[in-house]
Amino acid sequence: MTLATTEEQLTGAAPVRFPAGFRWGAATASYQIEGAAADDGRMPSIWDTFARTPGKVFEGHSGDVACEHYFRYRDDVALMKRLGLGTYRFSVAWPRIKPDGSGPVNPRGLDFYDRLVDELLANGIDPMVTLYHWDLPQVLEDRGGWTNRDTAYYLADLATATIARLGDRVATWTTLNEPWCSSFLGYGSGVHAPGRQDPRAAFEAVHHLMLGHGLAARALRAGGAREVSLTLNLTDVRPLSPADPHDQAAARLIDGLQNRLFLDPALRGQYPQDMLALFERFGAAGVIQPGDEALIAAPIDLLGVNYYQPALVRAQVGAHSGEAHPGSEGVEFVTQSAPVTAMDWPVDPTGLSELLLRLAADYPGVPLMVTENGAAYTDVVEGDRVADEERIAYLDGHLRAAHAAIEGGADLRGYLAWSLLDNYEWGYGYGKRFGLVHVDYATQRRLPKDSAHWYAEVIGRNGLT
Ligand code: FCB
Numbered sequence: 001m002t003l004a005t006t007e008e009q010l011t012g013a014a015p016v017r018f019p020a021g022f023r024w025g026a027a028t029a030s031y032q033i034e035g036a037a038a039d040d041g042r043m044p045s046i047w048d049t050f051a052r053t054p055g056k057v058f059e060g061h062s063g064d065v066a067c068e069h070y071f072r073y074r075d076d077v078a079l080m081k082r083l084g085l086g087t088y089r090f091s092v093a094w095p096r097i098k099p100d101g102s103g104p105v106n107p108r109g110l111d112f113y114d115r116l117v118d119e120l121l122a123n124g125i126d127p128m129v130t131l132y133h134w135d136l137p138q139v140l141e142d143r144g145g146w147t148n149r150d151t152a153y154y155l156a157d158l159a160t161a162t163i164a165r166l167g168d169r170v171a172t173w174t175t176l177n178e179p180w181c182s183s184f185l186g187y188g189s190g191v192h193a194p195g196r197q198d199p200r201a202a203f204e205a206v207h208h209l210m211l212g213h214g215l216a217a218r219a220l221r222a223g224g225a226r227e228v229s230l231t232l233n234l235t236d237v238r239p240l241s242p243a244d245p246h247d248q249a250a251a252r253l254i255d256g257l258q259n260r261l262f263l264d265p266a267l268r269g270q271y272p273q274d275m276l277a278l279f280e281r282f283g284a285a286g287v288i289q290p291g292d293e294a295l296i297a298a299p300i301d302l303l304g305v306n307y308y309q310p311a312l313v314r315a316q317v318g319a320h321s322g323e324a325h326p327g328s329e330g331v332e333f334v335t336q337s338a339p340v341t342a343m344d345w346p347v348d349p350t351g352l353s354e355l356l357l358r359l360a361a362d363y364p365g366v367p368l369m370v371t372e373n374g375a376a377y378t379d380v381v382e383g384d385r386v387a388d389e390e391r392i393a394y395l396d397g398h399l400r401a402a403h404a405a406i407e408g409g410a411d412l413r414g415y416l417a418w419s420l421l422d423n424y425e426w427g428y429g430y431g432k433r434f435g436l437v438h439v440d441y442a443t444q445r446r447l448p449k450d451s452a453h454w455y456a457e458v459i460g461r462n463g464l465t
Contacts (some may be wrong), residue, residue, distance in 0.1 A: 013396075016403045017463035023126070023414025024459040025087030026080070026436060027372050029133035029177065031063045032423040034093065036070035040108035043099035045135035046145065046186075047426075050193035061429025067421050068444050073116050075446070079437060080420065081123040083452055084459040088125050089371060089416050090116070091133035091177065094158055101137035102154045110165045117169050127170050128416075130231065131159055131216060133177040134186075134193070134426075141194050146182060146205035149287065152212035159216040163223030171226040174304060174371070175216040178233040179209040179262055189323040191427050199326035203284035210265050210296045217298035231304030231371045232262050234359070236351035237311045240334050246315035250331040254313050257325050267363045269297035278327040302413065303359065304371030307398070308343075310351030312336050342376040342432055347394055349401035356405035356412060367411045373398050374418035376425070376432040379449065386438050386449035395451060399464055417455060421446065 051062035096109030188202035239247035319332035422435035
């Protein structure tokens with residue numbers, strides 16, 4: 001009896017093969033791994049400020065040092081090569097490239113990404129560059145941040161400057177990572193930088209982020225980008241009682257705030273009516289100028305999907321689902337009966353297949369890529385090993401779900417695990433570990449976890465046993 005047969009009998013899972021050319025990789029983000037916060041002309045971002053604000057981040061952790069990737073990138077790329085990654089998704093730090101946000105380019109900031117891109121290509125790894133993964137220059141926040149329309153135009157300027165330097169070698173570009181988090185966690189609930197708590201500001205931020213996406217997408221295209229994309233954190237939102245019209249309405253509203261508010265303008269050129277009503281209600285409708293929606297709908301070649309967990313909601317009089325979902329009074333998020341990760345996030349891969357199939361049905365014609373998926377667990381280092389079988393099970397389940405969506409007709413082109421390395425998990429600081437590779441922050445030693453070895457085998461055989 002082969003090992004595969006045993007596994008199959010144990011788990012009930014059949015072997016799966018991904019389509020030829022399926023892109024495999026991993027993702028990171030600048031502030032979460034680079035460190036070198038004051039090197040070569042980098043100025044503070046909103047996350048440097050937020051991390052220094054007492055009570056905002058777990059134990060006051062900051063990204064000052066992080067994984068020292070800025071200095072150790074060669075070793076990290078060597079590690080990626082050993083794992084067989086074909087694609088590496090990373091973000092550039094705006095405050096390195098344009099330290100005063102809107103002014104002159106700092107060539108030393110771009111030099112780092114130039115070196116990184118060369119190193120990746122020399123090792124046969126495709127770079128995928130995200131322009132904005134949350135590290136807005138603090139000087140721009142001082143001028144209103146994403147509530148200021150100018151910020152959208154400055155993002156386009158960042159796109160122009162970055163592609164001018166890297167565009168001869170980088171084919172795939174992403175404008176934004178998860179504008180829902182930037183707007184509703186940054187300006188709504190305030191659990192992310194800049195830590196504001198104002199629903200009007202949150203909706204203004206939504207629009208200026210999406211306008212920035214459209215403008216940056218055009219700038220990237222003009223700069224010769226072969227593939228332009230947008231990455232959203234999308235959620236499969238389920239009504240507790242599927243047949244109950246009140247629960248259905250609750251799910252529809254949360255689906256609006258999490259998904260349609262971003263998908264519809266980007267892919268259909270229009271905000272949904274129910275979301276426009278919320279812009280109105282919170283006094284933010286004035287920021288949407290004639291012609292903006294057409295700008296936001298700049299064609300994209302790839303939609304990046306970050307998926308971690310589904311949401312379960314119900315209608316409940318008097319419930320308040322929190323500042324991250326303004327306008328959702330009467331909606332309650334229900335605890336799901338599923339195992340949870342160290343983030344307390346329920347593990348349910350069916351949410352990923354349902355989401356991908358829904359995207360294929362409702363927004364046809366846009367190739368999809370899972371640009372983040374993964375899990376934090378309480379990893380234990382024993383000698384030279386981290387036996388993280390829960391993470392392997394998480395990844396295995398979600399890859400099977402992704403494969404099921406492909407079988408069902410979703411045009412899924414690739415999968416990127418979050419994350420290559422343990423890193424700075426925003427408000428949770430270094431307290432949550434999402435990496436395939438363990439990082440000892442005292443010594444900066446990298447130790448591939450069992451999940452890294454497992455993932456390398458998955459990539460090698462383009463499938464699961
Ligand atoms: C996503 C972020 C990413 C990481 C994961 C766990 O929302 O894009 O930076 O923090 O969650």
